Structures are given as C-alpha cells and as structure tokens.
Amino acid sequence: MKNEIRSFVRRSVPLSLLLFAMAGTLTVSGKGNREIPDHRSESLASVSSAQRIATTRCNPEKEVRIDMSGTYSGNINYPDAGLSGEALLTITGNRFTLKAGTKSETGTITAVRTCGYTAVAMMFGQWKMPQPGEPVLPPLPMLSLRAVKKGGQLALIPSPSETRAFSFASSAKK
Numbered sequence: 001m002k003n004e005i006r007s008f009v010r011r012s013v014p015l016s017l018l019l020f021a022m023a024g025t026l027t028v029s030g031k032g033n034r035e036i037p038d039h040r041s042e043s044l045a046s047v048s049s050a051q052r053i054a055t056t057r058c059n060p061e062k063e064v065r066i067d068m069s070g071t072y073s074g075n076i077n078y079p080d081a082g083l084s085g086e087a088l089l090t091i092t093g094n095r096f097t098l099k100a101g102t103k104s105e106t107g108t109i110t111a112v113r114t115c116g117y118t119a120v121a122m123m124f125g126q127w128k129m130p131q132p133g134e135p136v137l138p139p140l141p142m143l144s145l146r147a148v149k150k151g152g153q154l155a156l157i158p159s160p161s162e163t164r165a166f167s168f169a170s171s172a173k174k
Contacts, residue, residue, distance in 0.1 A: 064113045065111065074089070098168075105125075119159065122145060155167075
C-alpha cells in the first residue's frame with residue numbers, strides 16, 4: 001500500500017502541494033493522535049510517541065538551499081531548446097551555462113533540499129524589465145527538476161509535475 005501511494009504521489013502531485021499537505025499532517029497535539037509504530041529499532045520502545053514521531057519523520061517546513069556550483073560534463077536531452085548529446089554544464093552560485101555542440105544557454109538555477117528530495121528550478125535566459133511604452137515580453141522558459149548528486153556526479157530529471165522533456169546526467173565532476 002505504501003509503495004502504491006508513493007508511486008501515485010510521485011506521478012501526480014506537485015512538490016509544493018505535497019509539502020503543504022504534509023505540513024498539516026505532521027503536527028502532534030490534542031486528542032485523536034495515535035502512535036505510529038516504528039519497527040526500525042527496539043531501542044525506541046522507551047521513547048514517547050511524540051518524540052518518536054518527531055525523530056522518525058522529516059520536517060517539510062525545514063528546507064536547505066543547496067549550492068551545486070561546479071563544472072559537469074555529461075549528456076543532455078532538452079528538445080525544446082534544441083540541445084542534445086554531449087554537454088558541459090557550469091554552475092556558479094545561482095547562474096548556469098549549458099553548452100552542447102555549438103549551442104549555448106544561460107540562466108539561473110536554484111536548488112532546495114527537503115525531506116531527502118532536492119528540487120531544482122532552472123530558468124533559461126535573462127529577464128529584462130520593459131521600459132515604459134515597450135511591450136511586455138513573454139515569460140522565460142522555466143523547468144521544475146529533481147537533482148540527484150552523488151560524489152562528483154550530477155543528474156537532473158523532470159519533477160513529477162514537469163511536462164517538458166529534459167535530462168542531464170554527468171559522468172564526473174571536473
């Protein structure tokens with residue numbers, strides 16, 4: 001049952017909605033709360049249920065900004081921008097440059113980790129404030145991604161709510 005729920009949530013619930021919903025379910029107060037058993041360790045048997053829930057659940061309201069600065073060589077697939085094949089992704093602070101063949105894209109990147117999930121927002125281009133009388137430009141392309149970083153390797157894949165195709169997988173950090 002748990003795996004079916006997780007699979008459903010990953011496919012259909014945007015991360016922000018999931019985090020909002022989880023924030024209301026993790027409070028431990030008042031009547032009606034029941035103990036959630038933790039079968040990972042017998043040593044937890046002497047701990048109160050409030051302490052057990054607090055130590056075994058993540059806090060979705062606690063988030064940590066992640067600095068993914070580095071240079072990553074790997075493979076890209078982003079058909080909307082015409083990027084595919086071998087690529088070089090350079091991240092410095094919250095700015096990135098993505099080069100594949102003769103094409104190059106720049107923009108901003110933000111990564112936040114909460115509950116073991118690293119959410120990434122990549123906005124392509126540089127937003128420009130229109131001057132009075134100038135037409136308002138359309139919004140810049142933005143992708144909602146998930147990052148998986150192990151050692152010097154970085155993988156960026158679409159979040160469950162992202163409808164556009166995008167993937168980047170590095171082979172090693174330079």
